[in-house]
Amino acid sequence: MAEKILIGKVTHYYPKIGVAVVELHETLKKGDKIEIEGKTTKLSQIVTSMQLNHVDIETASAGQTVGVKVVDRVREGDSVYKVVE
Template sequence: MLGVVTHYFPKVRAAVIKLKGLLSVGDKIRIKGHTTDFTQVVNSIQIDHVVVNQAKKGAEIGLLVNSRVRQHDAVTKA
């Protein structure tokens, strides 16, 4: 598992994800939960409102998502 969703902001369709591995812009990820299951390419990563190209294990990142996600949804590489 690459990480887990800790929060979701529906107005801007952004998720906060606690990473358990390395994530880079351009990676293809899958977000899966009880009612969630989709894949997408990572177009942008933010840490503390600063855009970065890569985030390491332990970081809490902001990520724009294509669909609604929920707290505790799992994030894996697709």
Template structure:
């Protein structure tokens, strides 16, 4: 079986506004599809909205932490995979 490697990790989740802070270990662009996986987390979504320092960005550089709007609850430590 081909094991997928995570491309990022959730570092924080703001439940009131449904925004996750993700530290990516590869460059990602708006429109890319990702999967969030954790102990109780497992869903896919497209990266529609990404922000860096409260400014909308079209891509996230490797090693940067960006805020993304998520469609479901995530938790710190959840892994992010490219779909």
């Protein structure tokens, strides 16, 4: 069974470009499966695009704030989980 690990929270969402700004508490890599959950949010996806200071990156560390391309709307304060199989 898959385990969900809380890795950060959404601090902003850009609807026109479909990007969530995520403040990380743990490491996140391109290709990781994530779930974003909130009062009205329930989203599951693979991280396909991630940026730090407008530069594409493969890995982000705890303490960094990154932009993550998301497949649907998310909201400020939503929790971000990494799904570990």
